[in-house]
Amino acid sequence: MSARKINLTVNGEAVEAEVEARLNLADFLRQAIGLTGTHVGCEHGVCGACTVIVDGRPARACLMLAVQADGAKVETVESLGTPESLSELQQAFRDRHALQCGFCTPGMLMTIEALLRVEGSPTREEIRDVLSGNLCRCTGYQAIVDAALDAAEARRGTR
Amino acid sequence: MKAPPFTYHDPRSRDDLIGLLAELENAKLLAGGQSLVPMLNFRVVAPDHLIDINRIPDLAGIRLSANAVVLGAMTRQWDLQASADLAATAPIIREALAHVGHFQTRSRGTIGGSCCHLDPAAELPALCALFDAEFDVAGPNGARIVKVGDWFKGYLESALEEREYLQSIRLRRWPAGHGYGFSEYARRRGDFAIAGAGALLEFAEDARIRRAAIVVFGVEPGPVRLVEVEQILVGQTFSEAVLAEAAAQASALDAMADVHVSAAYRRHLAGVVTRRALTEAARPARQAV
Amino acid sequence: MSTRYFGAAVPRLEDPRLLTGRGTYVDDIVLPGMLHAVFLRSSVAHGRIRSLDPSAALSMPGIRAVYAMADFVSFGSGPMPTMAPHPLLKSPITCSPLAVDEVRYVGEAIAMVLADSRAEAEDALAAIELDIEHLPVVANARQGIADGAPRAHSGRDSNVIATLRGSHGNVDAVFAAAAHRFSETFEIHRGGCHAMECRGVVAAPEPRSGELSLWTSSQSPYMVRRHLATYLGRDEADIRVTAPDVGGGFGPKANVYPEEFAVALAALACGHPVKWIEDRQEHFLATTQQRDQFWSLEVACDAAGRMLGVRGRCIHDNGAYAPYGLILPATALASFPGPYALAAFDLSIDVVLTNLVPTTPVRGAGRPNAAFVLERLADTIARRLNLPREEVRRRSFVRAEQMPYVTGGKMRDGSPVAYDSGDYAKALSLVVDKIDAAGFEERRAEAATRGRLLGLGFASCVEDTGLGPFEGASVRVTPAGKVVVATGAASQGQGHATTLAQIAADALGVDLSQVTVKAADSRIFPLGISTIASRVAVTAGSSVEIAARKVRDKAIKVAAHILEAGEHDLEIENGQVRVVGVPDMNVPLSTIARVLSGSAGVPIPAGVEPDLAATGYFEANQLAFAYGSQACEVEIDPETGDTRITRYVVAHDCGRLINPLIVDGQIRGGVVHGIGNALFEHMRHDEAGQPLTATYADYLLPGAAEMPDIEIHHIETPSPRNPIGAKGAGEGGTIPAVACVISAIQDALGPAAPFITMHPVSPEQIVEWIDQTRK
């Protein structure tokens, strides 16, 4: 079994850790450094609950090994806002009731965050297309689409 | 669903990679990981060694020459989709990529990974078939070129030998202004297609077809070129009869059945998507690219 | 008292935490010395365990123990208790926490491995030597009920464990006198449920006190505590059960599961905290499923198409055990006659054991099945008599002026069903109107020019909500003036922390931000039933109202004393009790709370008990009946069979809405769940009982790109049966949705197509029907 030392940036902070090769990035974030905001819903790359942003792009943390994140810049839901000061996207989720149990929510947020960085004015259809990579059993998706549109608008306004 | 233990290697050069391939037993190559890692997590594969080729610097990239487009094996689907050059040269690729997995998987998934894993319903190997690709592979015993016709060996099986890796894929360029059409049917966005088809058409001045390529995927274990139809098409003008012939041939493929659909439905769909892809490819608006 | 929050679309109080990754789900709990458990599960649907040898596994790295049931004898043994005993079940039909001799479905737990990490525990699974003798398999209920069928339990002499019957009126006479009788058979497919969070349990023995703490991803933490206490021969007081943040429930998490007991037993046996987090593969195998029923029905109607009676029989697949007793088939039966005023009905349900994972309630709990067959029967009448589908329903519905309406049916406890309030025809007219049924043919013609088939569908339902016996809540004002609500009702995302706070804030005249709700922790509140059956808003909501009013009365009494004013001259507002019209004469709730918290030697006002707090229990002796209608349009690609829902309209009456934002969320999620059942979700097994679609690539959950936007209209008829006028809202979206979608598909395929009697409907099936129609 191989263990390795890795150095990466998580939410802007340098992290150094020794990890077993088979440990995936989701488990690393949750177990090794205690960032339990990233959730694990299927471990086979379909549900999207584990979605984080790696070097600016959305990625399934369950399909990446922690060792592969050596040198990478990883962003998780914990980077977005705080309970006292939600990000625009988080605030839009709250206003639209785009979360119920909250389990899919971190993955949804990181997916939409990644989308809004590359596409500032997505259409309803584009958002639904992108959200096809994130499953939610609670909301029926509509409120999430609404929230993404609101957040896009809010961001455009503040830019 | 935790991966079984393995020893991890991340070579930094092609030479290091070849050294590892020569030396290690029961090793697997890790590209984008969007198929291999789920298989590890389900423990349907359990390699002793995992060779991560993500850190070899020159395995990714898109290069255009007069006759060809060369895609590094580790080029991410995301980058293929974003490439303006590629969109201008082979617009069908961008169109097809919208059906490859999801926004969140195209960021890591690679064309080489897709072509070596060879899911029957995968779009990228089908495009390779459409563009008469050549696969540039290398290993301890040297490099070789595999023609597309030899690449698809069977269900989830490519011509890549045990100790080889895929370096790049060379697609034959089609002239500017060629017609293209892509159609697939999947239950949900991003799902593997039950059946899909891609078509390229080049027209002569007199509106006769000069050259045609049609691929059907998801139907047989590997993508299938409808060579006979392509030959019939050449020299003809586009017509309903031509479409009907193409659809009939696609519907005569030796379709797979699985837990979800019967072979008969797959054959039927093969005809439908072939007809749709060709119709798109023949649309004049499509040819002015 | 002014109503500021009740009825308002206030954003949820739980959101800031959940949106920032600060939730605490079971898998987020880490305890010192904690070991990780995995289960060795049966790979055959029916077999006898010949031997189990863990020795090779025990020597692997990180492995601390391998347990079989025999290793737990000093703590507990025998089969699991039944959640809901039923007189027809002589003895419980449940499995042991770990299988002892026979295994009866693929995925049944046989042994468990404890290790330092989950990965190491999984490594060891393959090293356990297990020898199982294969036994004949019952792979579906119709096979199970046939003559000469193998037995799902080798010791039982029949696979039929009970036959439930529900009847009213003289059905034979009604059928004999009816102008028309039509019969149909219906096949409703089993599906999974799939909360996005799988199940999970952490059990921790406290070495000093001997107490056992359990965190479980459960809808019924108090049931877990009660049954576990009995099983372990302990007092409830020595077991603490908490449901932390739970990532969706929808029914299956209401069961008390073998794994919950096994993890507790393992923790006691090894003396360490033990964590088990179900992975998705296990979820496919071992979390209960639902909906598999086969109905043969006959409907009678008069010449005008008015439905008069229904009779027939159902074969219900209960899976390998009956962990939830007969609650699921009984609920399906109790859902008749739906919104229809029937002169008579006579129905029976054979409850059959099979060698598949057990079935228990999933969102709707048998009601979607009943709605599906009733709505299809209404459509049959319309089709055969060439009447508009809406018209058949209007003629057959219970009318508003008949309320309260005694249906002749019986509830699960045998009490008569009486619908409390509502106007069923109005809900239907609303969706017919809002979806613009009048303009539909024009839209259909337009779609035809694009080569598409458009169809319009309707469905309605009535839903019993607010199931008894009770939930409870305590409301306490702290000396800082904050309000703390505690309840036993667990939340899996329904927003109780907000709705219950809204009720308390109104009763106590405080700002919503001053209220905190704590739930589902047996140390914080002593009793709880379950978050099931769309019951929490009614039961816990009413309990909070009762408790908060008691607190309010108490505060006014003390304030009257302090202000030397008459109680009738006082009002409660802005966190103060004040004299009406003289706002300067006031006393803050915090002061009252401090007075009632007591200081040494200082007496508190006479006639008032210490602590500005009270507990309330709402006993739901009568159900509140929600109802609604749905309409949708589907667009079919006749070449591929692809079916898209292009429009969806819901009219729903769940009484007084506490928070419309939350209610709409429940309805939308519910409808999408129903669309999944109608079009996508197919849990296939082969004839050996092996699951064939046990990944998310094979089992298709509804995805964002395929789901429609859903338009919702509320009708608010307050329920007279509880103090807040609420009816449940958690399942009403799901119940008629399948029927609605299927009705639309039928309409799209046209009158010549076969009558649709099953779901889910695949594109392949649709192409086949279109082919048949054209022939």
Ligand code: FES
């Ligand atoms: S946990 Fe990674 S996609 Fe589901």
Ligand code: FES
């Ligand atoms: S909010 Fe529960 S799964 Fe999306």
